[in-house]
Amino acid sequence: MSAALDLEDVRKVYRAGEGEVVALSHATLQVGEDEIVALLGPSGSGKTTLLSIAGGLLAATAGRVLVGGRDISGATPGELTRFRREQVGFVFQAVNLVPFLTARENLLVVDEIGGRRKGPESRARADRLLEELGLAHRAGNLPGQLSGGERQRVAIGRALMNEPRLVLVDEPTSALDTRTGTQVMELIRTEVKGRGTAAVIVTHDTRMTRWADRTLHIDDGVLSAVPAAGPEGGDAEA
Ligand SMILES: Nc1ncnc2c1ncn2[C@@H]1O[C@H](COP(=O)(O)OP(=O)(O)OP(=O)(O)O)[C@@H](O)[C@H]1O
Numbered sequence: 001m002s003a004a005l006d007l008e009d010v011r012k013v014y015r016a017g018e019g020e021v022v023a024l025s026h027a028t029l030q031v032g033e034d035e036i037v038a039l040l041g042p043s044g045s046g047k048t049t050l051l052s053i054a055g056g057l058l059a060a061t062a063g064r065v066l067v068g069g070r071d072i073s074g075a076t077p078g079e080l081t082r083f084r085r086e087q088v089g090f091v092f093q094a095v096n097l098v099p100f101l102t103a104r105e106n107l108l109v110v111d112e113i114g115g116r117r118k119g120p121e122s123r124a125r126a127d128r129l130l131e132e133l134g135l136a137h138r139a140g141n142l143p144g145q146l147s148g149g150e151r152q153r154v155a156i157g158r159a160l161m162n163e164p165r166l167v168l169v170d171e172p173t174s175a176l177d178t179r180t181g182t183q184v185m186e187l188i189r190t191e192v193k194g195r196g197t198a199a200v201i202v203t204h205d206t207r208m209t210r211w212a213d214r215t216l217h218i219d220d221g222v223l224s225a226v227p228a229a230g231p232e233g234g235d236a237e238a
């Protein structure tokens with residue numbers, strides 16, 4: 001069985017003006033088929049860079065990237081577009097819903113762009129997701145007519161529309177209060193686990209890592225394991 005995501009010694013160097021920024025250095029990471037990994041680290045540590053490389057949005061400078069056992073490191077732009085459409089669900093740091101489409105239409109657009117199922121099957125799927133996410137009563141609202149937490153939930157629904165193998169979530173709770181953030185994290189876990197999908201969830205809030213199976217720390221582009229918390233997620237210190 002192949003891992004949902006396999007990063008092998010991935011390095012990413014950005015060139016900016018005269019200098020360079022090493023955003024990822026020797027990143028090695030395996031995420032199991034139905035595993036949720038939290039990626040915790042300060043601003044500028046390389047979290048979004050790692051997600052972007054894992055999802056085929058950005059090419060690594062060196063190293064190998066395998067998703068579901070398939071090496072995407074040398075893929076053409078066309079292959080990457082298809083790969084993202086079929087295998088990956090993204091929830092970005094800034095929720096980027098289409099402002100002139102309703103919540104429901106923001107989900108349906110995934111199937112339309114993908115040229116996938118259309119019509120009743122698509123609509124039933126969108127409606128089921130909206131229901132699960134507690135948004136059935138907001139299905140006809142535009143993003144501007146939704147709260148921050150509701151918008152984030154629409155973005156989660158949209159990321160699940162293509163039945164992805166790998167869900168990549170960037171700071172899902174940064175703009176939300178603790179209570180709403182907690183609800184959003186619970187929902188992500190329920191939805192991802194219910195589908196047997198893998199997920200990498202980026203955060204810089206340690207409280208949000210308890211919904212993950214495993215937490216990794218990233219600092220200055222270097223990944224390291226975080227020791228497992230004690231029983232019931234209590235602090236293991238002392
Ligand atoms: N396109 C780019 N060109 C040059 N440098 C970049 C580029 N994108 C990111 N960087 C730099 O790479 C490093 C990692 O950036 P990244 O966006 O991955 O951080 P992050 O951990 O997601 O931060 P945040 O928590 O603020 O979102 C930072 O030092 C950033 O300034």
Ligand SMILES: [Mg+2]
Nearest residue numbers: 047048049093
């Ligand atoms: Mg980021």
